[in-house]
Amino acid sequence: MADSPLVWWRRQGLRSRLTVAASAVLALALALSASVLLSVLERALMDTVDESTLAQAQAVRVAADAGTLTSPITTHDGTVVQVIDARGRITHVTYGTDRLVPLLDAEARAKVLANGEAALLDGRPYAIPGFLRAIVLSADHGQTVVAARPIGEILTSLATAGRVLLVGTPVLIVLLAVASWLMIGRTLRPIAALRRGAADITHTARSRRLPVPQSLDEVHSLATTLNDMLARLEEAEQRQRALVSDAAHELRSPLASIRLQLEVALGHPDGQDWRETAEGVLEDTMRLSRLAEDLLALARLDERGGVPARREPVDLDEVVRRTVDRYAEVRLTACAPVVVRGDALDLGRVLTNLLDNAVRHTSSKVEVALTADGVLTVTDDGPGIPEADRERVFNRFTRLDSGRSRDEGGTGLGLAIVRETVRAHGGTVTLEDAAPGLRAVVHLPPTI
Numbered sequence: 001m002a003d004s005p006l007v008w009w010r011r012q013g014l015r016s017r018l019t020v021a022a023s024a025v026l027a028l029a030l031a032l033s034a035s036v037l038l039s040v041l042e043r044a045l046m047d048t049v050d051e052s053t054l055a056q057a058q059a060v061r062v063a064a065d066a067g068t069l070t071s072p073i074t075t076h077d078g079t080v081v082q083v084i085d086a087r088g089r090i091t092h093v094t095y096g097t098d099r100l101v102p103l104l105d106a107e108a109r110a111k112v113l114a115n116g117e118a119a120l121l122d123g124r125p126y127a128i129p130g131f132l133r134a135i136v137l138s139a140d141h142g143q144t145v146v147a148a149r150p151i152g153e154i155l156t157s158l159a160t161a162g163r164v165l166l167v168g169t170p171v172l173i174v175l176l177a178v179a180s181w182l183m184i185g186r187t188l189r190p191i192a193a194l195r196r197g198a199a200d201i202t203h204t205a206r207s208r209r210l211p212v213p214q215s216l217d218e219v220h221s222l223a224t225t226l227n228d229m230l231a232r233l234e235e236a237e238q239r240q241r242a243l244v245s246d247a248a249h250e251l252r253s254p255l256a257s258i259r260l261q262l263e264v265a266l267g268h269p270d271g272q273d274w275r276e277t278a279e280g281v282l283e284d285t286m287r288l289s290r291l292a293e294d295l296l297a298l299a300r301l302d303e304r305g306g307v308p309a310r311r312e313p314v315d316l317d318e319v320v321r322r323t324v325d326r327y328a329e330v331r332l333t334a335c336a337p338v339v340v341r342g343d344a345l346d347l348g349r350v351l352t353n354l355l356d357n358a359v360r361h362t363s364s365k366v367e368v369a370l371t372a373d374g375v376l377t378v379t380d381d382g383p384g385i386p387e388a389d390r391e392r393v394f395n396r397f398t399r400l401d402s403g404r405s406r407d408e409g410g411t412g413l414g415l416a417i418v419r420e421t422v423r424a425h426g427g428t429v430t431l432e433d434a435a436p437g438l439r440a441v442v443h444l445p446p447t448i
């Protein structure tokens with residue numbers, strides 16, 4: 001099926017469409033102004049002719065009224081005059097003018113007199129080349145003055161002007177169309193460059209930035225916005241890649257340990273303590289499953305993009321009490337009733353992660369407090385974290401005590417999960433110096 005013209009038009013390139021549209025509007029405007037110009041010119045020229053003819057006719061009428069008409073009547077600018085008496089006879093004329101046939105018959109004279117406008121008449125029957133504009137005035141004693149003036153020259157000028165416009169207008173339109181085509185092409189060039197840049201990124205994945213034009217226009221801001229977006233995507237991709245390689249790295253040591261234990265056990269089956277081997281393998285397996293769980297928790301947080309899994313009213317004090325009960329060495333110093341909106345399991349995991357850290361590092365006691373304004377603190381009296389590292393430890397896989405035994409330390413995902421969960425709940429988490437020790441402060445907005 002053939003496309004409709006509208007569909008075809010929309011399929012054309014922006015450059016062609018803009019050029020055609022601009023040229024069409026221009027052509028219309030030029031044609032209109034040319035025709036207005038011609039008609040105004042004609043009107044003005046004819047008015048001038050009519051005015052001078054009228055002046056001549058009035059002069060003749062004055063002479064006719066006074067009875068001082070000369071024969072032939074003299075005029076200066078080639079005006080042809082006939083004076084006709086009440087009986088319709090031509091009494092006086094200018095030199096060389098027909099004495100027998102009036103330029104306008106009685107009926108035409110009456111019509112011109114009545115509407116006061118000049119009449120157009122063909123001069124050839126009166127041996128005058130071309131057309132004339134004729135004016136009629138009535139004088140005393142029933143006389144009529146007919147004055148006419150040839151307008152051949154005016155018509156020739158108008159025709160010449162018309163021809164100039166007829167040739168000039170299309171030439172002008174073509175020139176402007178070419179100029180528009182070039183200018184629009186120049187304007188669209190940065191967009192073409194953007195497109196090429198994007199294609200480069202897609203094909204080669206080498207250059208990661210779009211070309212930014214120097215001009216500070218819309219294309220410039222589009223290019224910078226797109227580059228910002230590319231930078232963010234690249235950053236996210238790098239983070240993702242780093243996460244995968246860190247995760248693989250973390251998986252390697254427990255797996256290698258399991259493999260070694262099993263190989264040793266199988267290589268020397270005699271005198272092998274299978275129970276000990278099984279315990280060792282189980283410990284490594286638990287490390288693996290904890291790592292898998294933490295990675296899954298982070299992946300879920302990423303997937304939801306900063307929104308908690310559920311948005312239910314949660315009694316935070318209840319969650320705190322239940323979690324603290326699982327740790328014998330932890331003391332709950334304050335527990336005001338607080339209700340927050342979110343996911344109880346995730347909030348429980350936040351406190352668990354903080355308590356695991358505190359219990360692991362403390363030297364004597366760990367204290368937990370929850371105040372009515374939704375501030376939860378976990379304080380220990382261990383070595384604390386140097387100021388410079390207090391932000392860094394929230395990054396994934398960041399461990400400060402990697403020198404310590406792996407069995408004691410975790411994988412460095414605990415605080416990352418805490419921060420992202422708290423953020424998803426609209427809160428903040430910071431680490432402070434408890435002198436001695438560390439205090440983790442979690443702000444969660446309570447529902448009123």
Ligand SMILES: Nc1ncnc2c1ncn2[C@@H]1O[C@H](COP(=O)(O)OP(=O)(O)OP(=O)(O)O)[C@@H](O)[C@H]1O
Nearest residue numbers: 357358361384393399400401410411412413414415
């Ligand atoms: N209460 C604390 N006192 C001193 N250092 C701490 C404390 N809590 C965390 N850290 C330091 O911050 C690092 C990151 O903590 P995070 O909870 O993220 O990881 P992790 O405890 O090592 O592993 P995971 O929690 O995944 O088992 C820890 O390795 C530790 O060095």
Ligand SMILES: [Mg+2]
Nearest residue numbers: 357410414415
């Ligand atoms: Mg931890």
